[in-house]
Each structure stands twice: as C-alpha cells, then as structure tokens.
Amino acid sequence: MSTPDTSIEKKETLNFIEQIVKDDLAAGKNGGRLQTRFPPEPNGYLHIGHAKAIAMDFGVAERFGGVCYLRMDDTNPQKEDHEYVEAIERDIEWLGYHWSKVLYASDYFQDLWDFAVALIKQGRAYVDEQTSEQIAAQKGTPTRPGTESPFRNRPVEESLRLFEEMNSGHVEPGRMVLRAKIDMASDNMHFRDPILYRVLNMPHIRTGNKWNAYPMYDFTHGQCDYLEGVTHSICTLEFVPHRPLYDLFVDWMKETRGEDLADHRPRQFEFNKLNLNYTLMSKRNLLILTKEGVVSGWDDPRMPTICGIRRRGYSPESIRKFIDKIGYTTFDALNDVKLLESAVRADLNERATRVSAVLDPVRLVITNYPEGQVEELEVQNNPERPEEGTHTIEFSRNLWIERADFKEEADKKFFRMTPGKETRLKGAYIVDCTGCKKNEQTGEIEEVYCTYDPTSKAGTEGANRKVKGTIHWLSVDHCLPAEVRNYQCLWTCENPRDAIKQYEEEHGVRGIDAMRPFLNPDSICINRNAFVEKFLLTRQPLDYLQFTRTGYYNVDPDSTPEHLVFNSTVSLKEDKGK
C-alpha cells in the first residue's frame, strides 16, 4: 500500500522554547551543543499528553540538529516495571520519533550516592530519624515557616554512618531519610530541607538488590541532566517551583566535582501540559479505570493512552498534526477535543480506504433486476487519491441499505430514499423507490422496493444526471457479518478532573466512586448486526478505513476472518439536515 505524503509541513513561527534554543545556539551557549531528553517514569502507559512532551523534546532536537535521549526516570522501584519500559519504547517509535540512546536514571545511582556522601561531609545534608508525620508537621505551611528538625545539626560522622545503614537493608522503610540542609523558612516549600533519599528495601528493575535506599526525583533529575550533558531540560509547568532546587543541586554537584565550566550546565524550561476537554489524563486515574474494569485495559480505544488511541484508529501523523496546532505556551489551556478530531479527519481523509458497511440494515429489493444475476462493480479505494486504485464489489437484486436511508414519508430536507423519488446507489445504478412492506403489528419497515434504470450504470453516460441523494449498499448474498464497536467520549462532563475532585470533596468518596457519576454509559456501543463488503477480508489489523457516509473505522487487532471486528475512530462531519 502506498503511503500518502503527510510529512509535517514546516512551521513559519517558532514557539517560545524553540526561540530560546535558537538564540542559545546562535550565542554559542553550551559550546554550540543542543541536547534534550524525554524522561518518562516507567510506571504506566504513555498518553497523548506525553505525546506533546515527546514532540517537544525530540522535535526541537530534530529541528535544530541536536540529540535527544530517552531516559527512564526509574527512581521509585515500588511502581516501575519492564512492561512499561517496553510499552514506552513501542509508543515513541509508533509516533515516529527516534532516540539516539536509551538511558536510565538508575545508571547514575552510584554517582548520586557519592554526591550525597559528599554533601553530608560538607554539612549540607543530614539523616533525619523523625517519622514522616513529624517531618510534615515541621514543614510549616505556605504562609507559615517551618521549624528545624532536632537532627539537623547532628555530627557529620553520625549522618554518614546512618546513611550507610539506610542502604544496608536492615533499616525499616520510614525509619530515617536523608535531607538537604537548606532553609526551613523559605517561601519555596521545596527548599524546606527536601528529602534526598528514602529507604525502600525493594528490588529495582535494573539494579536488582544492589540498593535499598533510593534518591528522590529532585535529587536525581538535574544531576542526571548534568552528567549526561543535557543542555535544555524541557518539562511541564508544574515543575516551575522545582527549578531553583534543580539549579542549586546542579551548582552543588559542579562545585563538589570541581567542574566549574560555565557552559557545562543544563537549564530547565517549562511549557503548558496538554489538557483536553471530555478527557481524563492523569495516570493515577487511568490506572483506576483499568483496575476497576471500566475499560478493557490500557489499550481500550476509549483511553487517551497512545496505545488506546492507536487501537482506536488514529494515525501518528494526525496526533503530530494536532500537537502542532495547539502549540506550546505557558498558559493553562483546556483544549477542545474537536481540534483533535479535525486533525484525524484531515489525515484519514487522505489515507483511509473507502469501503461499504451497513450498520443498521434493512432489505432493498430491486424488483426489475433479474433474480440470480450478479455484477462485479469497480469502486475507488479513495477518491482523494485515485492512484490508490479500485476494488470490486458485487451487486445483485437483494441489497442491504441503512434503515435511516429510507423514509416512507419525507420532508424536503430529506434527500435519501423515499417513494416516488430517484436515488443513486453509490457506484451502481440510479433507482426509483416504489414502496415498502411494513410489519402489520409494529409498523416496522421490513423491506423496501425499487426499480432500477439499467442505462444508469456508474461510469456510463446514462449515470450523468443530477440525483440529489446517494446512498451506500451491500449485496445480501455477497457481504459478511461484522462486529462494529462504536465509541464516544468516556466522560459526560467537559472537565472530568475537576468534576471528580469536587465530587470527592462533597461526598467524601474517592477513586472509582467519585468517577462513576461522570462516566458516559454509551461510551461503547457494540453492534453485532452489521454487514461489510468481502473486500475487508484483505485488510490487516489497524488498517485505516472509511465506512462510506458513516465515519472512519479501523480493523481491531482481535479481528479474524471468521469474526471481523472494527472500531469507530471518529464519525464523518455531519451537516445538520441529517
């Protein structure tokens, strides 16, 4: 199959981070080097919000001739797993980005340990033996300064000895932590003697049983950036208050290691993270949805995860296009999913193979078409791209059409099939509707009748007359049954995150119980009465399709020739008359 040219068109304006990078490069900062990193924690699946960060981290490096490493931020073995490492790599590749190296924060555990020991010796860190409750109580509040720990000024040797013990495996988690000695009265809460190391006594996915005490995020990230040679450490806005601490630890590390090259220093920049209306993004909440069975898994097509979106039928190009459109700023935006849908429609319009599928069938009999006659008609795979060729579809006397495409009595806004009016059967003939048969009890329409104009075959001269309505169809004896899963938003409210939080506060419940009131009961609708054309047997899992006049669909990975399964990606845009 040929691939449409969907390469991202070059943007004319730079976002504020690209501008900084460009200026830094022009000024010869960092010795003219550009290095970024994408640092996910392997504790869950990537979602579309990560795609925005990926597009920034890899994108800026690509654009300005730098490098971008993938660095797993694996400092908390309680939550991390190989499963996630593999999924993260798979998803980044699917999005079309390439890392020059995969690194792990745990690669630097020894450096961080040595650095921590040095800080203790310098009197800049101490082991605190208070409980977490005591430490929290002493932290103060944003409006009230904290108080100093009674262990703050303990002898260096004592801290050194206890720090070693923390890593021995014989100290109970929670018994003691290593803290930096900074300022318990700082306006920045992160400066109130932050915790550097905690005891977990737990094997790590990479380092096994080597370590029992593990470094915290703030004591890891900047130093890893520094040791790796990252020049621009780009992250989201919630890390703005961490930046002074990031800089402080980098300074301390430079000083301790005696490396005072002014150029050799990473700097942190922050952009707004992706918020989408009718979408819940946080990993914690997505985990609840999978655990509670609200969705079938991380790759449920309703999930905002990369794997969910992929299974739903989105193309990587459409996601990149969307991210390109929403841009990067420092404004806390709530983006409209309609922009994402428009991006996927634009992309799929270019690449999706057009096929016929009847989702709610009613029988149409062409009374003047000979019984037993079958014609093989040629239909275009994609009218937007004639070079994609054609495929054949059988036509006969008995067809399936959509129930909604026939009305016994129609107003003038309805221009599909109705008695006494001509309708075009797409790619076949023009027909004249003659009537229908109804169930005597229920009044339900059981069959629709029409006659065809044999001179109006598609592609011939006789087809060239104006017919207002065109409908799709399938030959009853030549189509296949299929399961079609139709999806809608998982949430009924624009901002589920806030709605859930508010519900938690008002009703004193948490987790799934606070989510249930906002879940859309119609988010999945499984249709087992659908029919599709035989041509679909040739399609592969995840292939992009358009069910003509209905929407974009793709082949679910569970689909087999014996049991065809399709997922709705997004509907076609609809004009109101319908």
Place this chain on the structure above:
RNA sequence: UGGGUCAUGGUGUAAUGGUAACACUACAGGUUUUGGUUCUGUCAUUCUGGGUUCGAAUCCCGGUGACCCAACCA
C-alpha cells in the same frame, strides 16, 4: 492573609512598541456519485482601571480571576 506562573473571539495559537492574524468550532451559501472532501462568506475595540509614548495586546503601577507549590510520587 506566603511564594511562583498566567490572562488575545466559543476553543487554542500568532502578532518580538506601528493596520489584531491563523486554525478549529458554529452559522449562511456554491460545487460534489459520500449530507464527506473542497470553495466562499459571517463571528474580538486583546480581563479591568490608571500611567508612559506620536503610537500599547506588547512597557510600568493598582485591581480582578485562574493555575501550581505544604508526597519518604515523578
């Protein structure tokens, strides 16, 4: 009532002291063998009050509103 960040149409982004632009949505219409696509048109005195300036979305001051920070998470 502390600190940090932010504010441009319904949504998001641009305009780097000089005519407020673009995309999406919505609405109206043309084309069309998909009520799709495509094409045309319509929709803002830039949160507010003052100041600086020949000139302010942009710079300064005061309001107002929103978000982030008090995890041994990242």
